[in-house]
Amino acid sequence: MTQTDISRAERVQVKLFASKAAADPHDLVPVFHRWIREAKVPDELLIDVTDYTHVWRGPGILLVGHGVDLYYDLGEDRPGLLFARKRAFEGDLETRLTDALKRALRACADLEEDGLEFSATEVLVRVPDRLHAPNDDDAFTAFVPVLEAAARAVYGAEAVLVIEREEAGTRQPLTARLRVEDAPAVRTLA
Amino acid sequence: MSERSWKSTLGEAIPAPLGEEIDAWEAQIELKKGPGMDDRIFAETRLRRGVYGQRYDNGLRDDGTGQKPLEFPCGDLKKGPDTVFDAPGMQRIKIPYGRITAEQLDVMSDLAEEYSDRILHVTTRQDIQLHFVHVEDTVDMHRRLAACGITTREACGNSVRNVTACQFAGVCNTESFDVTPYADALTQFLLGHPDVQDFGRKFKIAFSGCHGEPCGLVTFHDLGATAVLKDGKRGFQLVVGGGLGAVPVEAKILMDFCPEEELLPVSQAVCRVFARLGEKQSRARARIKFLIQKEGIERFRELVAEERAQLRDDPRWTDFLDTLHGPIENPIRDGGALPEAAPxxxxxxxxxxxxxxxxxxxxxxxxxxxxxxxxxxxxxxxxxxxxxxxxxxxxxxxxxxxxxxxxxxxxxxxxxxxxxxMGLAQAGASTINDVTSCPGTDTCKLGISASRGLAGELRKHLTVIRDQLDPAVKPLRIKASGCFNSCGQHHVADLGFLGVSRNVGGRKVPHFNVVLGGQWTENAKSYGMVVGAVPSKNVPQAVELITAKFVADRQEDESFQAFIKRIGKGEVRKLLAPITKPPSYEEDPSYYSDWGDPREYTIGDLGIGECAGEVVPFVEFGIQAAEQQLDQAQDLHDVGEHGKAASQALRSMLTAAQALVRHLGHEVRDEADDIVTLFREHLHDTGLFHDPFAGGKFATYLLKAHAAGDEEFWTGADAEAAHRVIDEARLFVEATHAAYARIGETPQLTPPPAPKASAAAAPAE
Known part of the structure; x- marks a missing residue:
């Protein structure tokens, strides 16, 4: 696995955790329908909303788009906003990650207007692209500088970052947990 | 360094025939992106690979304030009539008799996460569906599935759909014998078989190990096979022409006892009769049940017997019997008793x-x-x-x-x-809180009401009160369908619900028709009684009222079916009367939205369903394939591979000829000799292939090329010979188009010869 291979990974997911979660995940259903009406996500065609709250630690409430999906995700038993880039984006992995982080922060800031709160100090980052980014040591080694560069583009060059590997050796996609010391509020970063 | 791809990464893990099919599918997508492929043909091609449409894929969606266009980046590019190329769709993964290995479950989970919405959905026909998939991602999905032994071929479209079977087959206390290997053999035999390519509609097959239990549900299938032992010999009772849909029809007995060695040929004969005589123009009447209604079961039996008698022997009919009696699965742990001490x-x-x-x-x-x-x-x-x-x-x-x-x-x-x-230890399998539902308006183009929303609500409520429910109520089954196509199988539930729309005060209100007393046991023996519609939001109340009355008024040990039959429609209507009318919009607007969807309810998003597939005659697929082969021949020639090019050009003529011969109703094998013999007999010698001006000239291109040598021979061709045969093949394929146009979509079929006496093949009276 080389830097070149991993840079071709098309799909990335970024999750920011809620510090004040929705009282009921279903509260997000009308919010996401409103986002479709208002074309709330820039440069993205939003299509529909789906409810998967019946699935244990599942995708929760899904806002389906053409190039990206947004989830009020219930994974890890910790609700959060999961931004998933699935297609329709030029550039390499670093560019995709930077964009994903920025857009996820923007979406969190928008959801804070509806009473939720999110923290920017911890970000779960997945690369669900087993062809270009298998979940192995080589790929993770190649991934770290890419993620670091993307994080610095969003959090600033001086930010204190810790990048840890998650779920090594399983069938999970390549996953990292990014921790940012004293990260500003999402509204500041968005 | 070359770019990584799933094709190169998986390499030989993909069985060659599946790999070739998937390469062809990839090429067809590329062709579609250019001007080279008709929407209708692409749609049916796509469906036959299990790549289905989804709600809003016509590029329109009501956002609650009116219908708005969805501006997909692809612009006018379509993947079927009225189906936008970029719109997300559904990938149906055909799982024969529902059997899944650990590796396959891993791979499908990977695919759901990478290309879909991280959800695997189990359907009422033992398939797995992934939603919100882009058509271009399906190629790699198919490759990864193929590498673990799964094909999506014929998962949708006018073809033989997933062959289902009882999930307890082989481990069941009531079965006559394990139907698994028979379901497997029939699946493999009919997959891609030429005789099942020209249906007017889909064709569903189910197996059951016994008559008494419900698991196989054979009575509402196009072809149902129930295991029977007769004097120690294995065989099947075969039923045909069952179906749910708007008007459910119970299948009729085709044969009381079909010996095991006749299962495949008789099934093939049924398929040939359906392909030959089934309705092709009117989709609403194109399922085999309508053909049987039209002909009558007696005549249909005769037609099948005649067809069976003229089939050419095929070793596959009985080859599988040699390996039949070994274990299908082996335990990996020693058996043991259940522990007495447990939570x-x-x-x-x-x-x-x-x-x-x-x-x-x-x-x-x-x-x-x-x-x-x-x-x-x-x-x-x-x-x-x-x-x-x-x-x-x-x-x-x-x-x-x-x-x-x-x-x-x-x-x-x-x-x-x-x-x-992992959140999956919920009790109540196959009881009242285990509610079944089709996708409904969540993702289906035909959905009228939110059957999943309703099912989720009922499930949530009934799970909470499960412990307090009367023992007579707990075993009842609830099933919901979002429209009359009945994918939720509501007709055979104790309490079934069918999505409908009603006008109230100038607004649309989602409703469900209440269907009571369907019988799930005995392979779904009888269908429920339609009582009337209640507003969607009142369905939970309807369930409470009906089950409470059942508990209060049932006679000793009376079943729910008997109870409903005894009290009758009138009594149930009286019971539900107070909840059949929704309040006005001003009083309670929540009735004017469906479950789980805050938008004001509309049926404006209904699309044209793809369940029926596109009725594209099989011959058109053949000619299309011939054209692709011809293009490949030209490409090979252009890079100096003259021998391969010539061989491929001959193959393209054979493919086109085979398609036309088959279109005339003749059984033709893949071998060149068989194709050419039948082509000569039925198209050349009859003059059917003759051009009005050039006469038999184009036909002779195939005959001459074949007479000169087989495809192997032509690999020795030089540049000049290859050039000539490619040119001739091009004219031949053009002539095939013209001949097809003259013959028409419904050719005059050669009547089958008089049936030979065959006791084994004759359906029972």
């Missing part, structure tokens, strides 16, 4: 979700999946669980659950505890 919750779960196998010390554990859904993460965990406790013995069930077979009683508690850690 009370385990015992509650075991009552409904654990069933003893016929093999001592082993059990089938049924996992109650909410709305048939599991996440990718649950999929990986379940695959590990199978590896640890049961081996490759998972079966998807028609009640949208997963059955794990060969669980040792000694492992049952540990297995259940593991399920509990």
């Amino acid at each position: 009370p919750r385990f015992h509650e779960w075991a009552k409904t979700n654990l069933r003893p196998q016929v093999q001592e010390g082993y059990f089938v554990a049924t996992l109650t999946l909410p709305l048939g859904d599991i996440s990718s993460e649950q999929g990986w965990l379940l695959a590990d669980l199978a590896r640890k406790y049961t081996g490759d013995s998972i079966r998807a069930t028609v009640e949208q659950n997963l059955a794990f077979r060969w669980l040792s009683g000694a492992d049952a508690v540990a297995f259940w505890e593991a399920l509990d850690t």
Whole structure:
């Protein structure tokens, strides 16, 4: 696995955790329908909303788009906003990650207007692209500088970052947990 | 360095024939992106690969304030009539008789996470569906599935759909024998078979191991086979022409006893009769049940017997019988008794979700999946669980659950505890809180009401009150369909619900028709009675009223079916009368939205369903394939591969000729000699292929090329010879188009010869 291979990974997911979660995940259903009406996500065609709250630690409430999906995700038993880039984006992995982080922060800031709160100090980052980014040591080694560069583009060059590997050796996609010391509020970063 | 691809990464792990099919599918997508492929043909091609449309794929969606265009980046590019190329769709993964290995579950979970919405959905026909998939991603999905032994071929479209079977086959106490190898043999035999390519509609087959239990549901299938032993000999009772839909029809007996060696040829004969005589123009009447209604079952039996008598022998009909009696699955752990000491919750779960196998010390554990859904993460965990406790013995069930077979009683508690850690230890499999539903308006283009929303609501409510429910109520089944196509199988539920729309005060209100007293047992023996519609939001109340009356008024040991029959429609209507009218919009606007959807209800988003497929005559696929081969020949010639090019050009003529011969109703093998002999007899010698001006000139291109040598011979051709044969092949394929246009979509068929006496093949009276 080389830097070149991993840079071709098309799909990335970024999750920011809620510090004040929705009282009921279903509260997000009308919010996401409103986002479709208002074309709330820039440069993205939003299509529909789906409810998967019946699935244990599942995708929760899904806002389906053409190039990206947004989830009020219930994974890890910790609700959060999961931004998933699935297609329709030029550039390499670093560019995709930077964009994903920025857009996820923007979406969190928008959801804070509806009473939720999110923290920017911890970000779960997945690369669900087993062809270009298998979940192995080589790929993770190649991934770290890419993620670091993307994080610095969003959090600033001086930010204190810790990048840890998650779920090594399983069938999970390549996953990292990014921790940012004293990260500003999402509204500041968005 | 060349770019990585799934094709190169998986390499020989993809069986060659599947790899070629997927390469062709990839080429067809590329062709579609150019001007080179008709929308209709592409749609049917796509459907036959299990790549289905989804709601809003016509590029329009009502956002609650009116219908708005969805501006996909592809612009006017379509993937079918009125189907936008970029619109997300559904990938149906055909799982024959529901059998899934741990590796396959892993791979499908990977695919759900990478290309879909991280959810695997189990359907009422033992398929797995992934939603919100882009058509271009399906190529790699198919490759990755093929590498673990799954093809999506003919998962949709006018073809033989997934062959289903009882999930307890082989481990059941009531079966005559294990139907698994027969279901497998018929699946493999009919997959891609030329005789099943020219249907006017889909064709569904089911197997059951016995008459008494419901698992196979054979009575509402196009072809149903129930295992029967006659004087110690294995065979099947075959039924035909069943179906749900708007007006459910119970299948009729085709043969009381079809010996095992006749199962495949008789099924083939049924398919040939359906392809030959079934309706092609009117989709609404194109299922085989209408053909049987038109001909009558007696005449249909004669037609099948005649067709069977003229079939050419095929070794595949009986080859599988030699390997029949070995074990299908082997346990990976020693059997054992259930422990007496276990948590009370385990015992509650075991009552409904654990069933003893016929093999001592082993059990089938049924996992109650909410709305048939599991996440990718649950999929990986379940695959590990199978590896640890049961081996490759998972079966998807028609009640949208997963059955794990060969669980040792000694492992049952540990297995259940593991399920509990992944949110899948819910009790109540196949009982009132295990509600079944089709996708409805969530993703289906035909959905009228939110059947999944309703099912989710009922499930949530009934799970909470389950412990307080009367013992007579707990075993009842609830099923919901979003429209009259009845994919939720509501006709055979105790309490069935069918999505409909009603106008109230100038507004649309989602409703469900209440259908009561369907019979799930005895292979779904009888259909429920339509009582009337109630507003969607009042359905939970309707369930409470009906079940309470059943508890209060049932006679001793009276079944729900008998109860409903006894009290009749009038009494139920009276019971439901107070909740059949919704309040006005001003009083309570929530009635004017459907479950789980805050938008004001509309049926404006209804699309044109793809269940019916595109009626594209099979001959058109053949000619299309010939054209592709011809293009490949030209490409080979251009890069100096003259021999291969010439050989491929000959192949393209053979493909086109074969398509036309088959279109005339003649059985033709893939061998060049057979194709050319039949082409000469039925198209050249009859003059059917003759051009009005050039006469038989184009036909002679094939005859001459074939006479000169086979495809191997032509690999020795030089540049000049290759150039000539490519030119001739091009003219031949053009002439095939012209001949097809002259013959028409419905050719005058050569009548089959008089039937030969064949006791084994003759359907029973």
